[in-house]
Amino acid sequence: MRSKAFKRVLRMALVVLLCMALVPIQAFASDSLRLSGSxxxxxxxxxxxxxxxxxxxxxxxxxxxxxxxxxxAFAMDVSGSMNFNVSNKDKRTRLSIAKESAKLITKKFRTANYGDQIGLVTFESHPHHHHNLTTNYNQIDRTIDRLTANGGTNIQMGLDYAYEVVKNADPNNRYIILLTDGAATAYYYYYELFGRTYGPILGQDSRGTTAKRYAMEKADEIARHGVPVFTIALATAGTDEVDLELLDYISTKTGGESFTATNPDELDQAFEKILELIDPSFKDVVLTQPLPDGFELAADNAGAAIKNGVVEIDLGQIAHDSKASKCVPIKFKYTGSPATVKLPEAKVTYKLNGEPRETIIDDEIILKFYDALGLQGKVAASAALSDEELSEWNKNDAAGITYTLNPTGALIRSNNQLRNVKIVHQLPEGVQAVADNSTAGLSVQNEGRTIVIELGNLNIANHQPITRDVKLQFLYAGTFNLAETEAYVEYIDNIGSNKRVPLVNELPVFDVKVILIDQWNNRYIGDGEGVVTRVSHEGDTQWYVDLSENPISSLAFADTGHTSVLVDFAGEEETETLNLLPSAPNVTITDYYGNVIAEGDVEYKRGKGKLAAADANPGLPHNTIYVDDSFTTRYVDRYEYRVDHGPWKAFLPSDTKAITENGENLTIEVRAVTKAIGDGAAVHYGDVKLRTVSLDGVLPIIPALNDSHIRIVGSDLVYTIPNAFSDAHSGIRTDAEGDEVFTVKIGNAAPIERKINADGLVVRIPIEAVMNGQALFEVEDKVGNNKSGVFPMVSDTEKPLIQIVLDPKQTYTKNGTDRTYEAVNGDNTPFDYTTSENAKLKITVRDNESNLQSAQYKLDNGAYVDLPINGQVAAAELDLAEILGNDYNGWHRLEVKASDLFGNEATTTYVFMVNTGPAGTPSVEGLDGTSYTGNVSNKPLKVKLDAESVVEGNHNRNAVKIKTVYYMITDNANKPNLDHSEWKEMGSDSIIVSKEGTSYVHFKIVDEMGVESEVITSDRLNINFNQNRY
Structure with a gap:
């Protein structure tokens, strides 16, 4: 295994290095120059x-x-657009960028020092020749620095001038590089006239079609001379300002290549690539690698292809002065079964100086292949469901399902990761996933019908199953076979392959119903056929109705009382309402005579009326199928009615009910009552049937006759009947002229019809007929109700009314002083009084039924005095001063009696009091009881006051007593005011005066009613103690 440092060195060189020493193939020492590979x-x-x-x-x-x-030959565009920026981020002009990049040519030639030559031409609307082929690179650089931009773009003449520069150079080593930033807009042309050729003439072409054609023709000409042209398009990214089609044509036609640069770096790279292409050393370099079975190329292997089980990689040309490796990474993949494979040796073929050569690459590579990590799984109900549950699944209940994923494959790496794992499940129409936060990564798409569970990147450490739970919601009733739905897991395995693995579907079939339960546990069940069924709280099917071809999507109560059910259907905007309440009944109303009152007839009919009701049914569709009689014959429990919004009154369906109310436009409401909707006890009221009728079962009103309506004329009684006939409803019967009438019947004589107006209301009847009760009058209303009355005899049983009022304002004079009566009622309550008017006794006698016969009064024990009579009234106003005279103090009794013409008598007694205030008599005597004569006394004197009340007991009333005596001593006889502040209360019936000189003793007496006496003054007292008489 090679070192990591060595690997990095090999991977750095992805393109051929620019030639540092450009040496032709034929100049190499062929025995030592070669290519090695690894x-x-x-x-x-x-x-x-x-x-x-x-x-x-x-x-x-x-x-x-x-x-x-x-x-x-370098042909450079200096048109006006070269003054523009390549991009907004770089403020330099295209021309300034092109100048810097173009100097790469002179820099490379200068560094190689092989005598490489460069010529320079520019073009805008016109071409410009600057330098023939030269090795004076500094001169070329200075000329490039001085270039300016202006005018159009004449690509035709830019190519023409460039070819002229290299036309006479070595045919194997001459090239043209053309740089432009636009489309061809200018050209030169010639024309012949009269045998002479005129030109060149500048042509301007805003659309570019003619200028483009001339440029392509020039490229065709250069191609015939074997000069490759390399084109560079310098343009702003995202624009079409450069005619790339034209530049591709020029480069392809002449055997060159075209490049596009949108920034300075890309322009430098274009120049670098061109210099690399025009100076190759190793040619037709091809690397081949035989492939074992199951191997194939992966994507993104530029320049590589498989031919007959061998990979061929075209490396093109490699400069012989390159000091670094040219490395090509090739991507493979193995599609076979798990195995260990030794890779066959590879080979590099190439030409050197026209001779074919090859190099064997035999570095040993042994590859071991394993199954990729993967996922398999299933989807099933989260809990075991019985057949009964599945056969009637409530739409409102969510169905839980569980996805189970089981990891598969080899765990050969520390980071065994499956990326972008997601479960996708396509649900049938009518089923959607519930988007909640209980399942991490869950999202619902396609209106909830597509379940997507994003599991993200899973690091598989073992083969333990992975589960996710999801809740499903059914949108409407129906049969949903979830076992036929598609569910799969998608992921990118640990080799980067996109996988989609179907999940085993173990989901059941749901027979979904829409179930609505009311407050009494009655159930409404909607199915997938559009049928709604009602099942009672006892489990009995009562009715069902087919409402639609579409499934039921929802059932809901339209009211809080659960008497109306709203039905929605899948795929329909309109809803159906199942009204369980009774419809308005058919109502029949008859009048007093049994005649049916038509609906809308509001004319008065005679009452009492009668009411009957029938045919109140539940508000269900006409196609409802009733399984039992709970909503048919047993549906109506009773009927109720009310009149003018009064209380509801019940009656059975088989009964009739009397209408006792009367009036015009009576509002009669009738409704059915049912107990079928709830539990058999709950009461529900149906729609109201409204009828309006006018009934009159009330007798007319006749006037009441009394003595005031009767007078005696000879042997007859004349009755003046008041116009008080009335009927509150249909009205009094009228005659042919439209006047209201009544009838009079006397004995066996035929009834007499009289108008109820001034002319017809005076009736004369013999007294005998009236006394025998044979005189009647009768009135009838417009529907036949009638009322009779008897003409009465004259009578009076009430006594006369007597009223006595005392006005106590009476002034009188006593001892030269004006005083006022103190008059009180018989119950000892004082009257208010002033001193401005005389006291009056007002007597009024009245009889409300007949005239008075007599009216009299008497005072105390005096004689009766007649009162003046005026018909039913007698009245008099008595002055106390006149009727009492000087004997006014004390209790008095007034008696009034009266009688009317019918002998009714009345008597009234009235007791009242007059109190002018207490009185007293003073006396003077010596202390020893001797009388005092008025002479000078040398001893103190005693003054006594004999006080008395002026009201004695009488007529069962008590006397008025003395309450307090006050005194005041002055030196003169002037009487002090009663309200003087120096009055003193006496403690006994006498006082001792010891003051020397002349004195007077004044007294003031107050009785228990609070009435004060006048000031009482004693005789003059004269005392002088200087007389020694004792």
């Missing part, structure tokens, strides 16, 4: 189908001498 495998333990590399290296050996010079 080979080395990149690995010796290899997986079957794994790519491996054998690197073949060929190296020149021996001594070489001088060669003949090379002659190159």
């Amino acid at each position: 080979r080395e495998a990149s690995k010796t333990e290899i997986i079957i189908n794994e790519e491996f590399t054998i690197e073949y290296c060929v190296k020149p050996e021996g001594v070489f001498t001088q060669r003949a010079p090379i002659n190159v």
Whole structure:
């Protein structure tokens, strides 16, 4: 085995080195110059189908001498576009880059020092000749440095001038290198006129077709002279500004090659390659390697091909002055069975000085081939499922499946890795994987129908199985044979081969149903045929209905009460609703006479009406098949109705119900009640049937007659009937003129029709007929309801009403002072009063039914006095000052009595009090009881007050007592104000005055009602203690 350093040296040389000493073949010492070869495998333990590399290296050996010079004409484009940048990243112009790269030619020629010659021409719209073939490389470099860019692109004349430079050089060593950055846009042409030739004339061609044609014709001419042309396209990447088709034509036609450069490095490489091609030494170098059975070339082996079981590698030409090996890595792969193979020897053939030569490469290479790592596996249900479970699988339940992968193959390396491992499973329509986070790497595609489990890169350390679990969700009901689905594992094995291995499918067949369970455990089952079946909570099939040709995809309750089921179908946008509630019943309503009231007829009919209901059915499709009678004959439990949103009332399907309500446009709602939807106990109400009718079973209203409507005229009673006839519903019957009427019937006489207006409301009837109850009147409404009334006799049983009101505002004069009565009600509650008006007693007598016959009053023990009568009212306002006179203080009793024309009598007694305030009489005497005459006293004097109340007990009412006596002593007789602040309360019935001089004692008395007396003043008191009389 060779050293690693040696391997690196061999691998570095992938292209032929540029010739450092360009020596022609015929100048070599043929005995010493030769090619040697070697080979080395990149690995010796290899997986079957794994790519491996054998690197073949060929190296020149021996001594070489001088060669003949090379002659190159360089034609350089200096059109205006050469001032552009090659790319945005490099700000240098194309011309400046081309100048630097072009100097590689002079540099190589200068280094080789074999007398190689170079000539220089440029072209834009016109060609320019700068130098014939010369070895003065510095002069060429200076000229290149001075070049500027302008004008169009005349490729025709650039080739023409370049050929003129090398036309007379050695035919075996002359070449043209043409560099341009555009398409041909200019050309020269000639024309003949009158036998003379005119030209050259510059032609401009914006489309480039003519200029291109002239350039191709010039290439054809140069090809006939055997001068190879190497073209270089200098252009911005991604553009079509260079006519590559034209440049390929020129190089191919003349035996050269074409190159494209989009940056300075690529341009340098183009020049390097051209110099290599124009100076070969070893020619037609071919390496051959016989291949054992099972060997074949891998991809990306440029220049290598298999012919009759032998690999041929064309190495082209190799410069004889190259000091390094030319190494070619060739990629192989082995497709046979595991084996150990010794690679046969290889051979290199070539020509040197026109003579064929060969070199044998016999480095021993022994290769061992093994099976690649792989995966096999299966997919099965995650848990064992019974036939019963599979026969009625609930769509809402996820089905678990498990993928199991088992590693296969040889573990021959430390890093036995399978890359990009993924499981792919194509599910049938109607099944999708549940995308959740429980399975690492799981993704669902194609609307969930494609399961992809990305396992990434697996490092296989042993052959333990790898499992992944996935949950499946069924989209609709039906039979899903998952055993027929395709599942496989994909990976890149440890030799880089893409593998797809089918998985063994052990999945079962699922008979999926869409199952919906209500709150009573009744079940609704949808299948793949579009049929929905209801099974009761007791397990009995009640009904089924075929709704669609498509499978059921979902069942859901449309309401929280579980009385309506929404059905969705796979492949359909529209849904079906199964309404389990009763439909609105057929309702029949008849009037009082048994006539059926048509629907929509809202004219008044006579009540009571009657109601019947029938034919309330579940809201299921007409093609529903009922298995038992739970949704047929036993479906309706009862009917209910209500009028004008009142309470619901129940009746059996076989019953009729009386409608007692009356009115116009009565709203009658009828519904069925069922217990079939739930568990037999739960009650559900159906759709409401709405009917509107007008019923009148109410008697008309007649006016009530009383004494006010009756007057006696001779032996008749004349009734003035109030216009109070009414009917709340259909209205009073009318006559031919449209006037409302009533009838009057007296005894056996024929009824008399009277209009209900001012003219017809006065009726005269003999008193005898009225007294015998033979006088009737009757009114009828428009549907036949009638009401009768009896004409009444005159009567009055109510007593007259008596009202007495006391106004206590009475002013009177006592001892020269204005005072005010203190008048109170009989219950001792005081009246409010002022001193501005006289006290009044207001008496009112009223009889509401008849006139008064008499009305009288009397005060205390006085005589009765008549009150003036005005029909039903008698009233009088009495002045207390007039009726009491001077005897006003104390309790008084007023009695009023009245009677009406019918002898009804009423009597009222009213008790009230007048209190003008307490009174008192002062007296003066000596301390010893002697009377005081008014003379000067030399002793203190005693002043007594004899106080008394002016209200005595009477008429079962108590007397008013003295509560408090106040006094005040002044030196004059002026009476102090009652509200003076110096009043003092007396502790006894007398006071002792000992003040010397003239004095007066004033008194104020307050009774228990709070009524104050006037100020009472004593006689003058005159005391002088200087008289020694004792």
